[in-house]
Amino acid sequence: MKKIVTGLFLSLLALPAAAQTPADFYKGKSVNVVVGYGPGGGYDVYARLLARFYGKHLPGTPNVVVQNMPGAGSMVMANYMYNVAPKDGTSFGIFARNIPLISVLGGNSAVKYDARKYTWLGSMSSYEEDAYLMWVRKDAKVKTLADIQKKGGEPVVLGGTGEGATGNDVPIILRETLGLNIKQIVGYPDSNALFLAIERGEVDGRTTDLSSVKTNRPDWLKPNSYMHTLMQFGRATRHPEFPNVPTARELATDDKARALIELTELPYVLSRPFVAPPNVPADRAAALQKAFMDACKDADLNAEAQKLGIGITPIDGNAVLALIDKIAATPQADLDRVRVLLDDGKGGK
Numbered sequence: 001m002k003k004i005v006t007g008l009f010l011s012l013l014a015l016p017a018a019a020q021t022p023a024d025f026y027k028g029k030s031v032n033v034v035v036g037y038g039p040g041g042g043y044d045v046y047a048r049l050l051a052r053f054y055g056k057h058l059p060g061t062p063n064v065v066v067q068n069m070p071g072a073g074s075m076v077m078a079n080y081m082y083n084v085a086p087k088d089g090t091s092f093g094i095f096a097r098n099i100p101l102i103s104v105l106g107g108n109s110a111v112k113y114d115a116r117k118y119t120w121l122g123s124m125s126s127y128e129e130d131a132y133l134m135w136v137r138k139d140a141k142v143k144t145l146a147d148i149q150k151k152g153g154e155p156v157v158l159g160g161t162g163e164g165a166t167g168n169d170v171p172i173i174l175r176e177t178l179g180l181n182i183k184q185i186v187g188y189p190d191s192n193a194l195f196l197a198i199e200r201g202e203v204d205g206r207t208t209d210l211s212s213v214k215t216n217r218p219d220w221l222k223p224n225s226y227m228h229t230l231m232q233f234g235r236a237t238r239h240p241e242f243p244n245v246p247t248a249r250e251l252a253t254d255d256k257a258r259a260l261i262e263l264t265e266l267p268y269v270l271s272r273p274f275v276a277p278p279n280v281p282a283d284r285a286a287a288l289q290k291a292f293m294d295a296c297k298d299a300d301l302n303a304e305a306q307k308l309g310i311g312i313t314p315i316d317g318n319a320v321l322a323l324i325d326k327i328a329a330t331p332q333a334d335l336d337r338v339r340v341l342l343d344d345g346k347g348g349k
Contacts, residue, residue, distance in 0.1 A: 022287040025089070026060030033066045034081060034093030036074025037161075038190030042212030044068065045308065046124050046272045047094050050292075053301040057291040062090075070190055073161065073168070074099060075110055082113035085277045089284030092121060092276035097267040098169060100324050105339040115324055119276035119285045120317030121292040125211070127268040129311025131239035132170065133229045134158075135213065135220065136205035137198065145230045145246070148180045159194045159203035160186035167194075169342055170207045170233050173264050174248065176341050177257040191216070198227075209271075210239065214309030233261075234268035263334055266327050270320050289317055 031054070035047045048066050055064040069077045074095035085091040100115035102108055142148055142156040160168035171182045185203055188194040195217055197203050205227065213220050220227040232239060233248045248265075252258035276288055295301055296314035305312045 021059065022089075022284050023059035025284065026058055026062040026287075028062070029060070029090060030063040030065050031055070031058070031089075032085075032091045032093075033064060034077055034085070034091065035066060035068045036070065036077030036093065036095035036099075038068055038070040038192065040216060041191030042209045042215070042310075043074070043094050043096070043272065044191075045212070045215045045310065049301060049304060049308070049310075050124065050274070050295055052304070053298045054291060054295045057294040057298070059287055059291075069093075072110065075102075079110075079112040081275060081277055082118065087277045087279050089276065089280050089288060092119075092274055092288060094272060094274050097123075097271050097273060099273070100270070100320075101264070101267050101327055101338075102342075104324065104328050105335055105342070107339050107343070114278075116321060117278040119278060119280045119288070120320045121274040121276065121289050122296075122314055122316040122320060123270040123274065124272040124296055124312055124314050125310075126313045126315050127234055127271045128313040129211075130234075130271060131210045131232045131242065132207060132234035132268065133210055133213075133242070133245070134174075134205065134207050134231050134233075135198075135227050136230055137201070138226055138228055140204035142181075142204065145251075148182065148230065149178070150181065151179070153181055155181045155183040157183045157185060157204045159188055159197050159206050160184050161188050161190060161194060167207050169264070172341055173261065173338075174231075174233070177260050178248065178251050178253075207233065210241070211310040218309065234265050234271075236265075259334065260337065263327070263330055264338060266323065269323055270315065273320060292316075 033047050033051050035044050037043045051064040051066050055061050069080060077093060078095045078099045081093055103111055103113060103115035136142065136156060140156065141154045147153060148156050158171050168184060168186050171184055174180045175182050188197060191212065194206055198205055219225055229242060229245050231248060231251065232242060232245050235247055236249060238245060238247055248261045249258055252261055274292060276285065293314060293316055296312055302312055
């Protein structure tokens with residue numbers, strides 16, 4: 001009889017925890033949003049915008065705090081989120097769009113994560129309203145796309161951040177597929193440092209998102225700007241704001257080059273990706289995912305995004321996983337080719 005009473009007592013003690021709802025759990029807590037880059041860049045802008053409105057859509061309306069964790073093109077953050085961050089639903093974050101591609105490619109000893117096993121919230125941008133552009137100073141020795149295409153001519157000098165960052169990978173792909181004469185200087189600590197390097201004339205320019213320029217250097221878009229754009233990447237068609245700037249796909253001279261470009265452009269559909277760690281309790285994972293999509297549809301968030309000049313075209317976690325599967329279904333020879341190219345391009349060659 002004593003054993004029965006003890007067992008019943010223990011069962012009753014367990015009831016409140018078992019019955020705890022996401023609202024009960026999050027009430028009075030803080031949720032940490034980890035950004036894989038330093039302050040001021042495009043990823044940081046999206047994360048801070050989301051953080052301002054996310055809490056009101058999550059049950060229990062917790063406080064939402066942004067933390068920057070730069071390093072290795074956001075690989076540091078990707079590994080942290082997968083292996084170290086609390087798996088109770090109090091932490092999620094944003095890393096580079098190419099982090100899933102790097103996982104699928106394999107062969108990178110720095111990768112300590114499986115992109116499919118994150119708790120995917122989704123992406124704030126499908127790139128429908130954005131573009132990845134090559135921005136070059138008008139007073140650079142190389143002034144036109146034709147100049148960059150000249151064999152043996154003067155190279156355009158582009159700056160980049162940490163090894164493995166998207167801004168470094170794109171020029172590598174452009175050199176291989178289009179034969180562009182590009183020299184890279186990588187290792188700038190963050191996007192702001194790179195913007196300053198361009199202003200000081202240390203480098204001729206960089207490749208980066210239109211949305212990042214709109215929020216960080218809107219003067220670049222003015223007619224009298226000292227910067228101009230030579231080409232665009234990450235889009236099947238030209239961005240409507242740049243109708244005279246060709247896409248990489250247009251410039252490809254054969255099917256092999258075009259296929260390689262299209263493969264490396266796939267991650268742009270998940271351009272601003274947000275994930276929580278693996279194995280978050282199912283009810284909290286569902287709450288995080290729903291709050292993400294609800295926040296992206298929030299009228300106030302979209303009004304702020306419009307002021308910043310950035311597009312909010314969200315896709316959910318299931319759509320992200322489908323895209324990762326599509327990348328994984330690419331012929332192995334093509335995946336191997338991209339991996340070799342990116343490996344060979346390390347160190348700013």
